Amino acid sequence: MRTRWCGELGIGDVGEAVELCGWVARRREHSAHLAFVDLRDRTGIVQCVVDGAADLRAEYVVRVTGTVTARPEGTVNPSLATGQVEVSGCAVEILNEAEPPPFSLEEWSEADEAIRLRYRFVDMRRERLQKNLVMRSTINAAIRASMFAQGFTEVETPLLWTPTPEGAREFAVPSRLQQGSFYVLPQSPQIAKQLLMVAGVDRYYQIARCLRDEDLRADRQFEFTQLDIEASFVGVEDVLGFVEEAVLDAVEAVTGARPEVPVRMTWREALERFGTDKPDLRYGMELTDLAEVLAGTGFNAFKAEAVRAICVPGAADSSRSKLDGLVERAKSLGAAGLVWMRVVAPAGDDTATEPRAKVADLESPVAKFLSDDERNGIVAACGAKPGDLLLVVAGEHDRACRVLGQLRVDLGRPPVAEGGLRFVWVTEFPLFDGLDEEGNPMAAHHPFTMPHADDLDLLGKDPLSVRSLAYDLVLNGWELGSGSIRIHRADIQSQVFATLGISEEEAEERFGFLTGAFRYGAPPHGGFAVGLDRLTALLAGEENIREVIAFPKTQSGADPMTGAPKPLADRSLRELGIGILPPKR
């Protein structure tokens, strides 16, 4: 039906007779006998010169036959990739008519999210989504090539899996043949891939769909895609190497340049410096420890386990209401309070106004409670300059760090498309993360994560301080993925289960098929999973992973195009043995 793509035509094609197919993107009608039709296919747009276009409308599907010609002098369009040429002497065959699109398909035009999703098939005609879907495909292809080259075997695992309470909420699938029983959709192929290690597959990967029934966010959909990896007879460094190779290959395939290898950082260091386990290295504003400067302070609010600060460059002119807003934000994040300090010209500086000079070089509600040495020390420790704003949080150590880490993101994070690609390996995550209602430690990663060899004897004594062989890959402040070395020895697994407060019977019931399999010769193994929606979004410069997914859901989990989720017909419910309870109220 066609001989060429619209977007690939250039000056080198002049003189060629072409047949093109696509959609009418725009139409500029000059008279009954001269019109310009911009024809669009997946590769781009080219201008066609037509003898009259009165019967054409936007988004009509057409086949154009004509000759590629150089545009007349002065009519070249530099903003169009094909702008040096046009297709002239065109005959236009209408393959299908179209109603006017529900929203403008011009790239500069924005439409409401609900309408975009309702007419996703129209939205996807735009360059933005076309480009993102192609990029996603490029990434997938590069990853498959990389994993295959590294000797990995792609294995598919079931979507109809078994409930494994613990972790994310699962989507349930009723069984028709065994009424009252359910499959669940896998929140990840975690257990399946460990079984593949017992099976001797040795090096497994899969571009796997994962499903979690948790609330949606800009970087979270119900269903998402991971590069899932597991390998036997490996240590942490091996796993990081496999992942690094695949991810950097994928980035290189998209950008044409191999990025810097990820920076290494322990979880502890990330928390101390950035107040988060997913540090964004594209900008500064790192946390400053004020403990030393304030060691002997008389100000009660600063007599705390930790006193930390961030410096916001040039923000000293923030309005009082903005500062009040920051205080509220800090409180909502769990801080007891937030102290702000405007750094102004130092005392004695001729440019300082009289009232400011009286409080030395800090303008703050608490300045009067601080000694001159403390004020100077704070400014020096933070490396602050006049015009900067300091934000100080005092309190329990981890919480103070996290609050400031979030404020740092709120105030400093650049747009997603700026600042390059800064990969970070965050290593030595704690094995446990807080206590549940019954006072038992909760697994930070999952219950099969190997404790750090040096911390094994702490399991019984001080579980919360036990480090693990778990690690995250972070890119520009987004958690791209996580993984760990798994426990393959029954004695250590029992110890961890015991620490988690999981009895042997309970472990047997929940994970018996895994621990049972482990008795038949489980190799040491470990793995990782990389979120490909997030990776693609970051490479595409998108703030929301919806933009790299063909058919995403809204934040309330709906699909405006299909109307899903919908009630099931009574007949279907009966067949599944399911009754619907009256709505809660």
Next chain:
RNA sequence: GGACCUGUGGUGCAGCCUGGAGUGCACGCCGGCCUGUCAAGCCGGAGGUCGCGGGUUCAAAUCCCGUCAGGUCCGCCA
């Protein structure tokens, strides 16, 4: 479960704070004109349950309450 923002012809907005006739802008749509435009231009026209429900008021797009939808975030996401 919670907080905040948004909802006005097909689309994107302004109007709302400070109530007074659905008023306005841009795009699109329909008709006409126009032989080198390119987000074409010019002229004319059509198109509205101001998300929905209730309340206050002589009077509500505007104020109040509720609700629905979309978005961002907290909780949640081993």
